[in-house]
Amino acid sequence: MLMASLIIAAAGLSAVLVINSSAKQSYSSEQQFLVPNVTQTITSNSSNLKLTKQDYSVLRVKGFSQLIAVAQTKQHIYTNNQAATQASETTKVTQRRIDFTGIDTFSLLSLPDFLNPVALSEQSNVAAKTISSASDDSNQLIRQLGFGEPIAILHPQLLEQLLGQLPDQQLEPFTTEAGTPLPKFNTFESAALGNDIIMDIADLYRLYPNAELSMLLVVGELSKAKQDRLQESLPNHLQLTNAKGAEQDSELTSSFHLNLMAMALLMFVVCLFIVVNAVNLLLNSRLSWLKICRQLGISRLQLFVVQLLEIILLTLLASFIGVVLGIELAKLASPTVQATLENLYSVEVGFGKVSIIGLLIQVSGISLVGSICATFIPLNKLNHQLAQTKDVPLSLVQQRFWKRIIWLSFVVFAAAAYIILNHAQALWLLLIATALVILSGCSLLLANYPGMLALIQRFIPARFPLLQVSSKQSLALSGKTKIACCAFFIAATSNIGMNLMVDSFRGATVGWLEQRLVADYYIYHNGEPNLSDLAKDTGVNVKQRLENTIPFQGKQVQQFSYPTGELYQQAMAFYDKSKDENLWSEFALGKGVLVNQQFAFGFDYKINDVVELPHPATGEISSYKILGIIYDFGSPYKQVLMPLEMFDLSKSTCCMYAVQGAESNIDLLREKMLTAGLDPEGKLLKTEELLAISMQAFDDTFIITDGLNVVTLLVAALSLACAIIVLMNDVRPQNMLIRSMGVSALKTQLLALFQYLLLCFVALIFATPFGILLSWVLINDINYQAFSWTYPLIISPMKILQIYATSLLVVTVVIIIPIIRAGRRPLIEDIRWVN
Amino acid sequence: MGKLNKVSRLAVFVIVLALLIVASRALLFAPKSDHLSSSDATATSSQSFGRGFSNTNPELLGEVADPNYKIRFPKDHYSHDSFDIEWWYLTANLQDDEGNVYGLQWTLFRFRNPNVASENQSIASENSISDWSNEHIYMAHASVHSASQHWFSEKFARGNVGNVGNVGNVGVEQTPFKLFIDDWQWSSATTGLLPAQLIFNTKLISTGEEDSKVADHLNVQLNLSNTGSYVLQGKDGYSIKSANSKHASHYYSAPFINVNGTFTISEALTNSTPSNLEKQIAVKGNAWFDQEWTSQLFDQATLGWDWFSLHLDNGDKIMAFRMRLQGQTDYITGTYIESDGSTTMLMPSELELNANELTAVGNKELPLNWQLKIESKGIDVSIKATKKDQWNPASIAYYEGTVAVSGTHKGKGFLELTGY
Amino acid sequence: MLALKNLQKSYTDAGEKHTILNNINLTINAGDSISIQGASGSGKSTLLHLLAALDKPDSGEILLNSSLDETQTENQDITQFTERQADQYRQFQVGLIFQKFNLIDCITVMENIMLPAKITGKVEHEYIQELLNALGIKSHINKLPNQLSGGEQQRVAIARGLSHQPPLLLADEPTGNLDSKNSDLVSQLLVDTCKQLNTALVMVTHSRKVAMLTQQQWYLDDGSLTRI
Known part of the structure; x- marks a missing residue:
């Protein structure tokens, strides 16, 4: 058990460290798609006018040879179906579409810094120096991409995944859906490479003619003069932005990483609880042998040193195994993590490089510190046992003293938590506050266990004498299993807290979506044709959402249109709104705006504050009153809503349409869409379907959290089980006595179970308010600070009862094993053992 | 003691289990890139899209030079897309007001990859804007030598993107002639090649000095004007390079260019950015322009060639060419160009061209000292490279540099050595 | 009455068979006061365990007849009891006192004493008071066991063993852990109380002095039980 828990702790910690560092490496990597030193990018800011090849060549001819074109497309990979009757039949290999990227390698190779020609007479000097930088490796690759046979570059881990997804380990070449073979795969380890396959742009267009020219990379620094000239030369539909958006991304993603780290540390701490108990068990089982050693004259110090050395060796071994397992775990989890990060935060996530030695040192160090600390408690107990000192119960004075200490701890933790929660904004401080809340709960639990148990005892009827005895034994047990009970409390509190948080989030999301999605159908379509025009004679009512991106206080903010009709007024879900009855008329007149929570909290605005914003059509800066703050769950963007009438279709993009009408009219629209070459099945979504898809995505996201909750509970139950096993010998005489009074083995087992479940039940009662508090902190503090939005906390009694049932069930399942084992022993054995 | 053994046994079990898990994953999922590459190579070679610079497949050879073809201008200044290789080649001997001499070379190469052409036709999408390649690849070299410094740049581009090519309609409309690759431009005011303005920029690769913190960008603006006639090399522009006539090209020169x-x-890599460290130097001199197109220059037998363009002080010009072939004697041809533009084709028997010695440049031994004898014209001259290291360290590297002529006649010119 | 007939019990240690009880015969009538002496390891406790249906002999019978159990009309062989029957037997027919660990630490003296009575449902407060008086522990009823001396604890154990009014009390070295003064006191109290309540007492002891207090003294040696 000791090894297992150390390995689990080390594996969990390593996995999280690897995931976090890999992701962070790719953000901070200055390479984009293997192109080094990318300082800026040029992209289209209009959905009507896209970046074209002509834009690119015109700019290059004007002298901007630092621009490198990049085209992208997301595609599945297929393989030729050997069993197919037709040659072109292919089977899909990937579950998640791969990000195919094409780079204009010819232009890249034209950069003088890239090819770096060296005069012949100086070449021997250069050759003498060792060239071993990563950039040289990627330069070689670019050369190969440009001049050699067509190749595609991907991270070795991605290739591993692809090969693993081939049916029956076939080695057919990978192809497009049409069956065209993909270029030969070359692997390259780069932190920047994740779910990406990089190839020359010409190859990309050959395979996927509909790929989008997504951006022009600006390689190297531009002088101020040159940058100005570039800005002037850019046509209206193109914009130049800094590539250092990685800084902004890292803010968003740091909360994700912090969350992961916090979970790993929590798991680590809980594993340490198990270590304490496992070491206790270990030493307990060796007690007789250790006593003989003492009799033979070996000092206690020598014995402790030996035991400690053993623990250290086991920890190092477990760390090594744990690191290896953790890396594999990280690899397993990386597609999910990558997908989550890329979808949530629009960042590129690579596989990253792992320094095994560094990781080993880190994890071993932490594990060693943890396990040495965890060993001190059992060693202390052993010390008493070897010194033959009786485990004298604390005197009344001593009891009062310890009770005071516990109450003091509660006050200190609670006060510290309160101060931080009300005054701090940094995420890490808030996490500490969360930990303090939990610790204060632990203290409160420990201080009140006796009182609570005594209260419960009063409710046990006199006709159940054994239950009464059992509950009193529970009280005695509570004193001996403080650590295990605290572990269970922590697990239960976090369970309740997380579950309530997720449930509240889910409830809020469902309610919000149901309110906001008032139309019958929604269409997601970017570019031509404009669906409002298309829908003209069909009898459906189409409202398009026009979108701009505007700069505001150094950040990019979404400026969206919102219809002002009665239906849409009812649909709006407000977090807070102006008391003014003319809210909507003011909005319609363009005097005021609605902002989402992210905007309000992020920029520190309240209702009736005035903001300076550009007009959606003219761009003229004017003052607008904030009329309402709306809910916008899950969005990482700050948003301003203005009336649809203020927008100009030629200036704004439109990707979303709300459609209302009878089914027959909708059918007409479907036909028109088909005629226009649009796929109604993919683009036209019924509101119910949309809701279902959204909630499915929601549930999928929180599967990991649910899993982790169960794991934490399991670990806590295991910890309790260990504590019980250690205590079994202590309670053996008592159980023997009760059995000798004619109480059946089954009954004594049930009574034992009752004792422990009673402890857990009390812990659950205390965990409930703290869990609710934790939930509140997570929603209103942490979520607020991390994402600038929040939602109402919904406390569901059914949910809490469910958690009670689950927790008690998990504990029962785990501790029933040692109890049954003890119960199976013949009474005569116990009597002989005791006497 | 029994308990201790139990613990150790458990530890061993866990370790073995863990190692088994890891080993099995490694075995199952080891990237089979070797295996993959061999099978994949078979798959891709049937529709290979290699961007090779030469076509070695005789079945896909481009148009072959035709001895009966008549070169006409301005039509033949433009690109001959059906031929595999083509270049527009300018070399210039310049000097500034202080008497410092410079050697300048600017070349645009076009290569045709026939595989691409056939494939593109079968799968090219209707939306031709998305197609990022056609059968043509372009390469350009810019090289400027001063006594101690060498600026050199190389550019690549592909046809059908729009940042390289040859603009101007042949025949019908009067669009001015232009050659360009990115912002390197040869632009003429007329449909003809000359007069023209050549603008390009290049980067310092060798200073010959310890101090590397010098301004390292060179922007070149030249006005080129033709003071003589175009010269058709070989027989009316049909130039044979080997005894068995298997290597031939269409080739003409403009040797009478004033620059x-x-x-x-x-410091800034730009066409016109004023900077504190900007230095302007006025230059003038002579230039020699070649345009050549062929599908028969590169094959298995070609080892390389040595080419000379000489401006004699008396106004005459000489082009001498030695083709080095595997298993054959070197084939030497040339053209003697009088100052009035009349030409004499020189067959191998009519001229002698020999390297006097080999000079070590870097890790190469290069013939930088030649003797040229044209008995019929009374030419017995020594041709020496004016600077040792005039090597262009390009993707395809070669020697291109200024030479001084001495002996029966004096002059200057350019020497090109390939295949060393 | 409990009749032991031809009891045989042996155990195997390192392949060697040791016979502890060899053809034991004994009759216990209501109110009998019996002590069994013997050297350490002679099998006295084993015999007691058989009487308590905690263990089973290799062969022989232990017949429980109606004179001890008014509800039964015919003899029952307790060696053939199922576990449930054995539990029932111990609950209603037998009281057990051990050498140590007789009391549950976390409940008071009174709760300890009352426990068997509450389990059987046979709570008679007058009877309990009589027990308390007889054993002189009335002043301790609200204390916890660890607040009592060794002798006081054993007295409480006796009360607990008798609180459910069992026909038979089995005591395994009840004074083994006590000093001689307390030993005398406790053993005397044990015998007198059983006599007073007409409870049959079978006491295992290695002390001759204690054994002398009972009506019948038996000696177990080399597997054989002989009356002294």
Whole structure:
């Protein structure tokens, strides 16, 4: 058990460290798609006018040879179906579409810094120096991409995944859906490479003619003069932005990483609880042998040193195994993590490089510190046992003293938590506050266990004498299993807290979506044709959402249109709104705006504050009153809503349409869409379907959290089980006595179970308010600070009862094993053992 | 003691289990890139899209030079897309007001990859804007030598993107002639090649000095004007390069070009960015322009060639060419161009061209000292490279540099050595 | 009455068979006061365990007849009891006192004493008071066991063993852990109380002095039980 828990702790910690560092490496990597030193990018800011090849060549001819074109497309990979009757039949290999990227390698190779020609007479000097930088490796690759046979570059881990997804380990070449073979795969380890396959742009267009020219990379620094000239030369539909958006991304993603780290540390701490108990068990089982050693004259110090050395060796071994397992775990989890990060935060996530030695040192160090600390408690107990000192119960004075200490701890933790929660904004401080809340709960639990148990005892009827005895034994047990009970409390509190948080989030999301999605159908379509025009004679009512991106206080903010009709007024879900009855008329007149929570909290605005914003059509800066703050769950963007009438279709993009009408009219629209070459099945979504898809995505996201909750509970139950096993010998005489009074083995087992479940039940009662508090902190503090939005906390009694049932069930399942084992022993054995 | 053994046994079990898990994953999922590459190579070679610079497949050879073809201008200044290789080649011997001499070379190469052409036709999408390649690849070299410094740049581009090519309609409309690759431009005011303005920029690769913190960008603006006639090399522009006539090209020169222009040395890589470290140098001199197109120059037998363009002080010009072939004697041809533009084709028997010695440049031994004898014209001259290291360290590297002529006649010119 | 007939019990240690009880015969009538002496390891406790249906002999019978159990009309062989029957037997028919660990630490003296009575449902407060008086522990009823001396604890154990009014009390070295003064006191109290309540007492002891207090003294040696 000791090894297992150390390995689990080390594996969990390593996995999280690897995931976090890999992701962070790719953000901070200055390479984009293997192109080094990318300082800026040029992209289209209009959905009507896209970046074209002509834009690119015109700019290059004007002298901007630092621009490198990049085209992208997301595609599945297929393989030729050997069993197919037709040659072109292919089977899909990937579950998640791969990000195919094409780079204009010819232009890249034209950069003088890239090819770096060296005069012949100086070449021997250069050759003498060792060239071993990563950039040289990627330069070689670019050369190969440009001049050699067509190749595609991907991270070795991605290739591993692809090969693993081939049916029956076939080695057919990978192809497009049409069956065209993909270029030969070359692997390259780069932190920047994740779910990406990089190839020359010409190859990309050959395979996927509909790929989008997504951006022009600006390689190297531009002088101020040159940058100005570039800005002037850019046509209206193109914009130049800094590539250092990685800084902004890292803010968003740091909360994700912090969350992961916090979970790993929590798991680590809980594993340490198990270590304490496992070491206790270990030493307990060796007690007789250790006593003989003492009799033979070996000092206690020598014995402790030996035991400690053993623990250290086991920890190092477990760390090594744990690191290896953790890396594999990280690899397993990386597609999910990558997908989550890329979808949530629009960042590129690579596989990253792992320094095994560094990781080993880190994890071993932490594990060693943890396990040495965890060993001190059992060693202390052993010390008493070897010194033959009786485990004298604390005197009344001593009891009062310890009770005071516990109450003091509660006050200190609670006060510290309160101060931080009300005054701090940094995420890490808030996490500490969360930990303090939990610790204060632990203290409160420990201080009140006796009182609570005594209260419960009063409710046990006199006709159940054994239950009464059992509950009193529970009280005695509570004193001996403080650590295990605290572990269970922590697990239960976090369970309740997380579950309530997720449930509240889910409830809020469902309610919000149901309110906001008032139309019958929604269409997601970017570019031509404009669906409002298309829908003209069909009898459906189409409202398009026009979108701009505007700069505001150094950040990019979404400026969206919102219809002002009665239906849409009812649909709006407000977090807070102006008391003014003319809210909507003011909005319609363009005097005021609605902002989402992210905007309000992020920029520190309240209702009736005035903001300076550009007009959606003219761009003229004017003052607008904030009329309402709306809910916008899950969005990482700050948003301003203005009336649809203020927008100009030629200036704004439109990707979303709300459609209302009878089914027959909708059918007409479907036909028109088909005629226009649009796929109604993919683009036209019924509101119910949309809701279902959204909630499915929601549930999928929180599967990991649910899993982790169960794991934490399991670990806590295991910890309790260990504590019980250690205590079994202590309670053996008592159980023997009760059995000798004619109480059946089954009954004594049930009574034992009752004792422990009673402890857990009390812990659950205390965990409930703290869990609710934790939930509140997570929603209103942490979520607020991390994402600038929040939602109402919904406390569901059914949910809490469910958690009670689950927790008690998990504990029962785990501790029933040692109890049954003890119960199976013949009474005569116990009597002989005791006497 | 029994308990201790139990613990150790458990530890061993866990370790073995863990190692088994890891080993099995490694075995199952080891990237089979070797295996993959061999099978994949088979798959891709049937529709290979290699961007090779030469076509070695005789079945896909481009148009072959035709001895009966008549070169006409301005039509033949433009690109001959059905031929595999083509270049527009300018070399210039320049000097500034202080008497410093410079050697300048600017070349645009076009290569045709026949595999691409056939494939593109079968799968090219209707939306031709998305197609990022056609059968043509372009390469350009810019090289400027001063006594101690060498600026050199290389550019690549593909046809059908729009940043390289040859603009101007042949025949019907009067669009002015232009050659360009990115912002390197040869632009003429007329449909003809000359007069023209050549603008390009290049980067310092060798200073010959310890101090590397010098302004390293050179911007070149030249005005080129033709003071003589175009010269058709070989027989009316049909130039044979080997005894068995298997290597031949269409080739003409413009050896009577007058040059004046400006070198601007600065820190910024731009056509016109004033900077504190900007230095302007006025230059003038002579230039020689070649345009050649062929599908028969590169094959298994070609080892390389040595080419000379000489401006004699008396106004005459000489082009001498030695083709080195595997298993054959070197084939030497040339053209003697009088100052009035009349030409004499020189067959191998009519001229002698020999390297006097080999000079070590870097890790190569190069013939930088030649003797040329044209008995019929009374030419017995020594041709020596004016600077040792005039090697162009390009993707395809070669020697291109200024030479001085001495002996029966004096002059200057350019020497090109390939295949060393 | 409990009749032991031809009891045989042996155990195997390192392949060697040791016979502890060899053809034991004994009759216990209501109110009998019996002590069994013997050297350490002679099998006295084993015999007691058989009487308590905690263990089973290799062969022989232990017949429980109606004179001890008014509800039964015919003899029952307790060696053939199922576990449930054995539990029932111990609950209603037998009281057990051990050498140590007789009391549950976390409940008071009174709760300890009352426990068997509450389990059987046979709570008679007058009877309990009589027990308390007889054993002189009335002043301790609200204390916890660890607040009592060794002798006081054993007295409480006796009360607990008798609180459910069992026909038979089995005591395994009840004074083994006590000093001689307390030993005398406790053993005397044990015998007198059983006599007073007409409870049959079978006491295992290695002390001759204690054994002398009972009506019948038996000696177990080399597997054989002989009356002294």
